[in-house]
Amino acid sequence: xxxxxxxxxxxKLLHKESNLxxxxxxxxxxxxxxxxxxxxxxxxxxxxxILDSSNYTIQAISFGKDASAYTxxxxxxxxxxxxxxxxxxxxxxxxxxxxxxxxxSSRPNIAPPPQYxxxxxxxxxxxxxxxxxxxxxxxxxxxxxxxxxxxxxxxxAGQDNWICASxxxxxxxxxxxxxxxxxxxxxxxxxxxxxxxxxxxxxxxxSIPAGYGGLGYSRLGTVVHxxxxxxxxxxxxxxxxxxxxxxxxxxxxxxxxxxxxxxxxNNWQQNGGVYPVGNGWSRVYAAGLAPVSGVSGIYATLxxxxxxxxxxxxxxxxxxxxxxQLELGRWPSDMDFxxxxxxxxxxxxxxxxxxxxxxxxxxxxxxxxxxxxYGTSSYVPTNYLSNPPNPASTRVEEGNTxxxxxxxxxxxxxxxxxxxxxxxxxxxxxxxxGVGPVDSSQRLLPHNVADGQQQIDWVEAYSPGYSxxxxxxxxxxxxxxxxxxxxxxxxxxxxxxxxxxVSSLDNSAAYLHVANGTDPNFVSGTYNSIVNEAxxxxxxxxVNMIMSGSPGxxxxxxxxxxxxxxxVSGGHDSTNSxxxxxxxxxGSGDVGYSNLxxxxxxxxxxxxxxxxxxxxxxxxxYSFGPLDNPRKYKLFSTKHLTKNLGYIKDNGINPGSLNYxxxxxxxxxxxx
Amino acid sequence: xxxxxxxxxxxxxxxxxxxxxxxxxEVVFDDHxxxxxxxxxxxxxxxxxxxxxxxxxxxxxxxxxxxxGPPTGGATSAIYQLSGACTLAEYGAGSNLFIAVKDQITxxxxxSLAAAQIPANKRTRIGDSSVxxxxxxxxxxxxxxxxPGTTESSINEVGLLMKNPTGNAADRPLLVAYRTFSxxxxxxxxxxxxxxxxxx
Numbered sequence: 001x002x003x004x005x006x007x008x009x010x011x012k013l014l015h016k017e018s019n020l021x022x023x024x025x026x027x028x029x030x031x032x033x034x035x036x037x038x039x040x041x042x043x044x045x046x047x048x049x050i051l052d053s054s055n056y057t058i059q060a061i062s063f064g065k066d067a068s069a070y071t072x073x074x075x076x077x078x079x080x081x082x083x084x085x086x087x088x089x090x091x092x093x094x095x096x097x098x099x100x101x102x103x104x105s106s107r108p109n110i111a112p113p114p115q116y117x118x119x120x121x122x123x124x125x126x127x128x129x130x131x132x133x134x135x136x137x138x139x140x141x142x143x144x145x146x147x148x149x150x151x152x153x154x155x156x157a158g159q160d161n162w163i164c165a166s167x168x169x170x171x172x173x174x175x176x177x178x179x180x181x182x183x184x185x186x187x188x189x190x191x192x193x194x195x196x197x198x199x200x201x202x203x204x205x206x207s208i209p210a211g212y213g214g215l216g217y218s219r220l221g222t223v224v225h226x227x228x229x230x231x232x233x234x235x236x237x238x239x240x241x242x243x244x245x246x247x248x249x250x251x252x253x254x255x256x257x258x259x260x261x262x263x264x265x266n267n268w269q270q271n272g273g274v275y276p277v278g279n280g281w282s283r284v285y286a287a288g289l290a291p292v293s294g295v296s297g298i299y300a301t302l303x304x305x306x307x308x309x310x311x312x313x314x315x316x317x318x319x320x321x322x323x324x325q326l327e328l329g330r331w332p333s334d335m336d337f338x339x340x341x342x343x344x345x346x347x348x349x350x351x352x353x354x355x356x357x358x359x360x361x362x363x364x365x366x367x368x369x370x371x372x373x374y375g376t377s378s379y380v381p382t383n384y385l386s387n388p389p390n391p392a393s394t395r396v397e398e399g400n401t402x403x404x405x406x407x408x409x410x411x412x413x414x415x416x417x418x419x420x421x422x423x424x425x426x427x428x429x430x431x432x433x434g435v436g437p438v439d440s441s442q443r444l445l446p447h448n449v450a451d452g453q454q455q456i457d458w459v460e461a462y463s464p465g466y467s468x469x470x471x472x473x474x475x476x477x478x479x480x481x482x483x484x485x486x487x488x489x490x491x492x493x494x495x496x497x498x499x500x501x502v503s504s505l506d507n508s509a510a511y512l513h514v515a516n517g518t519d520p521n522f523v524s525g526t527y528n529s530i531v532n533e534a535x536x537x538x539x540x541x542x543v544n545m546i547m548s549g550s551p552g553x554x555x556x557x558x559x560x561x562x563x564x565x566x567x568v569s570g571g572h573d574s575t576n577s578x579x580x581x582x583x584x585x586x587g588s589g590d591v592g593y594s595n596l597x598x599x600x601x602x603x604x605x606x607x608x609x610x611x612x613x614x615x616x617x618x619x620x621x622y623s624f625g626p627l628d629n630p631r632k633y634k635l636f637s638t639k640h641l642t643k644n645l646g647y648i649k650d651n652g653i654n655p656g657s658l659n660y661x662x663x664x665x666x667x668x669x670x671x672x
Numbered sequence: 673x674x675x676x677x678x679x680x681x682x683x684x685x686x687x688x689x690x691x692x693x694x695x696x697x698e699v700v701f702d703d704h705x706x707x708x709x710x711x712x713x714x715x716x717x718x719x720x721x722x723x724x725x726x727x728x729x730x731x732x733x734x735x736x737x738x739x740x741g742p743p744t745g746g747a748t749s750a751i752y753q754l755s756g757a758c759t760l761a762e763y764g765a766g767s768n769l770f771i772a773v774k775d776q777i778t779x780x781x782x783x784s785l786a787a788a789q790i791p792a793n794k795r796t797r798i799g800d801s802s803v804x805x806x807x808x809x810x811x812x813x814x815x816x817x818x819x820p821g822t823t824e825s826s827i828n829e830v831g832l833l834m835k836n837p838t839g840n841a842a843d844r845p846l847l848v849a850y851r852t853f854s855x856x857x858x859x860x861x862x863x864x865x866x867x868x869x870x871x872x
Contacts, residue, residue, distance in 0.1 A: 026681070026801030029872035032718070034797040037728050053727045057719050547721055568720060578712050580719045669719065671712035 005603075005639045006666040019639040019667065020389045028607050028636060032056050035610075049620035050610065060542040060606040060633055061566045061584055061667070064418035065644075067399025068384040069598030074368045075403050077484055082336035083326040083343045084142060085150040088124045095142050095149045102138035102304070103130040103318070112322045113168050113281040115409065116335060124337045128173050129304040130318030137303050142324060145297035150342050155202045155294030157348035158328070162480055164271070164287035165197045165300040166325045166332040170280050171226050171238055172305075173318035191317055196221035196246065196301040197286035202294035221246030221301075222272035222286040225462060240282055242461035245272045271330045271479070273455045277409055281322070285332045285410070295348075298326065330479030333408040346506040365490060366423075366483055367498040367524075369505060370596050377523040378649050378656025379501055381598045389640045396604040396638055403484060411481075418604070419487035419541045419594055423497060424532045425627055426482035486597035487541070489526075489589050491533030496589065499596055500524040501657055523655045530587030530662070536565030538629040542606060543584060563587075578672025586645070588660035595646025602640050605667060609634035639667075682707050686830070686851050687867040693811065701853040705868065708751045710777070711848040714837035724839030732795070733835045734772070734787040734845055735807050735866070739817055741829025741852035751850050753778045753785065754829050758814060760786040767813035776833070777846045787833055787845060788813075798869065805832065807866035814858045826855030830866055 007015040039050050049055075069075070089096045091104070098104050105128045108121035116124070131138035142165075146153045171193065199218045225242045271287040286300075305317040323335045328348070372379050387398040395417030402415030414420065489497030501523045531537035536544045545566040566584045582605065594600055608622060609632045618630035645663060648656035688701035717723025718730050740756025741747070753776060763771045763786060770789040775782035794806040807830070817825040829852045833845040849870065858864060 023801060026872035029682070029715075030797055030799075030801045030803050032727055033731050033803045033870070033872075034795060035727055035731075037731075037733075037792050040726070040728060051727050053718055053723070053725050053730065054721065056727050056730075057721065578716045580716060671716040671719070672709055 003637055003667065003669045006668070007645065008664040008666065009661055014663070015641065015643070017639070017641075019637050020391065020393075021637045022391050022393050022635050024394065024607070024634045025636045028056060028634065031610060046619035046621075050614075052620065055608050055610055055620060055622065057545075057607060058566075058568065058582060058605050058636060059545045059608050059631065061545075061582070061665070062396060062418045062541045062543065062604050062606065063586075063594065063600045063645075064396040064401070064541075064602040064604075065381075065598045066383050066386040066601060067397055067401050069381060070401040070403050072383075073381045073598045074370050074486060074596040075484055075598065077333065077403070078328075078347070080336070080341065080343070080347050081325075081327045081333055082338045082341070083144065083328075083347060084324050084338055085144075085341055085343075087324050087335065087338045089127060089140055089142060089321075089324055095144060097139075097141040097143070099141060100136035100138045101131075101133050102140060103132055104128070104140070105130075107320065110170075110320055111279060113283075114278040116323070119337065123339070124323060124335070126170075126320050126322050128318055128320050129302070130173055131303075131305045132316055132318075134316065137306075140302045140304070140321070141299065142326070143297060143299045144326065144343070146295070150340075152342055152344040153295075153348055154345055155296060157343075157345040158290045158295045158298075160290060160292045161328050161348070162271075162287055162289050162330045163199060163298065164285055164325075164327050164329050164332055165195075165298075166283055166285035166323075166327075167195065167302060168277065168281050168283050168322040169193060169224070169274075169302075170282070170320040170322075171317075173320060191305050192223055192225045193284070193305060193319055194221060194223045194301075194303040195284045195286055196299075196303075197288065198299045198301075199288050199290050199295060200297040200299065201291040202296045204296070218288050219246060220270045220272070220286050220288045222274060222284050223462075224274045224282070224284050238280060239276070240274050240458060242458045243272070243274050243284075244459065244462040245270050246286075273410075273459070275410060275455065283332060283409065287330045287332075300324075300326070329481040330477075331408060331410050331481055333404075333410075344506075365495055365497055366480060367500055368483060368486075368593070368596050369500045369502050371503065371505060372501050375503075376650055376656070377501055377658075379596055381595060381644065381646070383598060383601065383644070386601055386640055389638060393638055394635050396602040396635070404481075414485065416540050418602075419597065419600070420485045421488045421532070421537045421539050421541045421626075422478060422482040422485040423488065424490045424494070424529070425539050426478045426480065428477055428627055487594045488532060488537065489529045489593040491530075491535075492528035493533060496526040496528035497593060498524065498526050499593065499657070501655075523657050525658050527589035527593040527660075528587070529590050529593070530563055530585060531565065531590060532626075534564045535626050536624075538624070538626045540629070542629070542631075542633060544624040545582075578670060580669045580671065582667040582669075584665045586663045586665055588662050591646050591663055592648075592657060592660040595644065595648075599644035599646040600641075601644055602638065603665070604638045605636045606633035607636050608632070637667075637669075682711065682870065682872050684849055684851075684868060684870045686853075686869075688853060688856070689865040689867065690856075690862045691865055692862045700856060703851070703853075705849050705851040706747055706749060706751070707870075708749050708847055708850050710752060710834065710846040713777075714834040714846050714848060717837040717839075723837045726839070729834075729836040729839055729843075731835055732803075732805065732832045732848060732870075733790050733792075734833045735790055735805070736785065736787045736831045736833065736847075737809060737814060737827050738829040738831070739819060739825040739827055743829075743852075747850060747852050752847050753783060754831050754847075754850070756819070756825075756829070757785050757787075757831075758817065758827075762814060762817050763788060764813045764815060768808075768810050769813050772843075774843050774845055777838070777844050782844060785845075799871075801872045803870050803872070805866075805868040805870070807868060809858065809864040809866070811860045811863050814864075815860050817858070824857060826857050827864070828852055828855045830868075832868065832870075 003019040005019050039047055042048055085095045086093050107128050108125040110126040112126055129140055144151050197220045204217050223244045224240050274282050274284040276282050304319045370379055374380055397417045401417050404411040404414045531543055543566050546564055563585045568582050612632035622631045650656045684705035686705045690698040690700055736754050736757045738754035738757045743755040760771050760773055763769055771786050773784055773786045776785045790805055796804045798804045819825045831847050832849040834848050836843040837846055838844055
């Protein structure tokens with residue numbers, strides 16, 4: 001144990017204990033002692049700036065908890081994620097329609113996507129879909145209408161939620177059936193698979209506007225091209241070469257479709273894409289935002305091959321499919337295999353993803369809902385043991401903290417070992433084409449969505465002019481699934497973030513938004529973040545260091561302000577005390593909100609990892625930015641607590657969850 | 673509570689080798705060293721942002737040898753200068769060493785003292801957190817030193833200095849590591865090689 005950490009609640013000392021300096025501290029000093037003096041002779045400012053001493057000091061603090069807690073508490077993703085009745089389409093399933101002479105065969109002899117090789121064929125198996133005629137658009141449709149098709153839902157189910165449909169697909173069934181059609185003397189129409197996804201609003205009117213489908217009819221979709229649309233094939237014929245998104249067609253015909261039924265966003269937006277998962281399999285997905293006015297039905301259509309009218313040219317052939325999934329959110333998560341699963345309103349409402357507001361009112365920021373395990377109005381998170389303090393640690397929690405890495409093959413590399421800060425930036429627009437998974441997520445987190453650049457390349461390959469429509473795209477942000485990642489609320493100037501402690505997540509009491517006075521377990525409120533109000537915490541959860549104090553001139557390590565981030569003060573004063581004090585004000589809202597996600601048990605001080613930062617292509621000066629932070633950090637010291645910083649209990653008058661106070665963290669390093 | 677440098681585990685190891693002109697080598701000393709309080713002072717300047725803005729000023733880039741070790745009161749971490757650091761003249765005019773006389777920080781005062789430069793290529797990172805300094809007192813350096821009252825002074829102490837942690841316009845070095853050893857009468861028959869490894 002080295003150095004010391006003090007935690008204060010006002011003038012009350014809550015905790016004082018030594019910390020642990022990790023190997024990174026020694027590595028930093030070795031960095032300092034061996035950086036090349038020759039850099040000073042280089043005129044390039046970015047190069048000579050490597051020698052700035054601020055690049056080698058403490059620059060951030062972060063917080064975390066045990067690894068298990070990253071899949072529990074408000075991080076918990078509902079077990080009933082897949083809302084389809086069956087994840088393997090069957091003719092006996094009334095949600096399923098096989099249309100226009102499509103040839104459907106169960107193919108348990110075909111290996112599924114690699115990550116599901118262990119799944120017995122009795123749970124799920126591969127199905128082939130073949131279009132062997134040019135007489136029509138053969139298709140597989142899956143649909144869920146209220147109170148039919150094994151659904152126990154009403155119009156409020158899924159309202160104002162992002163809903164995502166997906167399949168695993170593999171092309172072709174037979175190479176010999178691949179018949180490219182010559183469109184002109186110089187172009188060929190190569191096969192493509194069309195995955196349409198429509199959300200029907202309550203009160204949709206197909207007569208408005210004339211032409212493109214009607215009011216309240218989303219008609220989204222993702223079209224996968226199995227080879228280039230130009231003259232020269234760019235793929236091997238069995239891999240996606242590009243894709244296009246159907247929302248662009250909708251956007252071209254005005255906004256009537258989007259605004260007539262109380263949608264909380266302008267125009268139809270869509271997330272979508274197709275990404276490889278191995279062994280020739282890809283996952284195609286399409287997601288859209290359901291209207292506030294209510295949902296009357298959901299309809300997903302898969303045309304395995306070809307599309308006769310747009311552009312012209314019939315292509316015959318077939319694809320394999322596996323694992324149909326319909327779920328809440330903007331991104332597909334890993335398969336939740338279903339066999340005869342009925343769904344109800346609460347399955348479609350989710351927990352943290354649910355919003356509830358009237359058309360025309362301010363959009364709800366989203367509400368985190370948790371069930372207090374002990375039936376009180378103070379939330380006690382579920383935690384297990386953290387990894388023990390270890391000088392070899394490179395992060396505040398060594399265990400696997402990758403919630404979405406576990407639950408999604410689309411979204412990976414969120415395993416940062418600490419609490420993330422994704423919620424305030426969930427709507428962040430994407431990169432140059434606004435088509436993230438991808439570029440936007442690269443900006444959201446330094447590590448990101450698998451094959452992100454590939455997705456950009458593919459969508460751009462089909463439609464170079466795509467960027468014109470990027471404002472209407474829903475691909476360019478992380479979306480509501482950011483609430484699964486947590487862990488800090490928005491600042492007060494953006495309304496903070498709502499929370500509710502509820503007695504259950506499967507009845508209407510959980511979604512009332514007001515304390516009803518009859519349920520002692522129901523408490524709601526709003527938490528405001530200090531660090532996000534000051535924009536001093538990046539999306540990865542690093543709180544930036546600011547030189548708030550006046551080193552060398554202050555006495556008693558006085559800080560001029562600790563509310564803007566991590567501050568440093570004290571040190572080399574007249575008494576040469578050799579003490580450096582880092583201090584940070586952790587706001588009541590930050591403590592309370594992160595407690596819903598499992599609390600705060602660990603913290604760490606970080607320096608800049610110059611080597612990694614330079615290797616990532618970032619050159620100094622390293623200006624801190626919460627969205628696009630160029631800094632890579634190296635852990636300097638850690639502190640593991642045995643008690644949750646967010647622990648609180650009711651005091652007999654006020655609910656504990658509404659009674660948090662600001663905490664001041666003082667972290668002292670003694671050099672003498 | 674232990675201080676930072678103790679807790680961090682900063683330690684060092686010094687090997688002194690006589691290298692004769694015919695290539696023979698003789699290890700005359702092989703032991704740990706003392707990290708003195710100056711290391712903590714220098715790092716405090718660094719981490720509070722109250723010292724130099726250049727990381728180069730916190731590097732150990734010079735050394736001293738002396739003839740009066742061990743110091744009165746023993747070799748402790750409170751040492752801030754060598755007991756009898758060699759003067760500019762004592763390092764020898766014919767030596768390859770680059771000697772500079774600077775105002776060294778000595779317990780809140782400054783003392784003008786000579787020190788030899790450690791070339792950058794003699795400061796080698798040998799591990800994630802280990803740096804080796806190779807100090808060469810060549811055949812022409814520090815020979816036949818004679819202080820008043822003695823006919824032949826022996827080299828018996830050595831120190832490493834941080835360049836200029838306060839960021840003063842003219843370098844003000846700071847002693848950060850120290851070691852005494854058995855008397856070595858330096859002659860032109862051999863070079864003295866100090867192989868000094870610091871583990872941070």
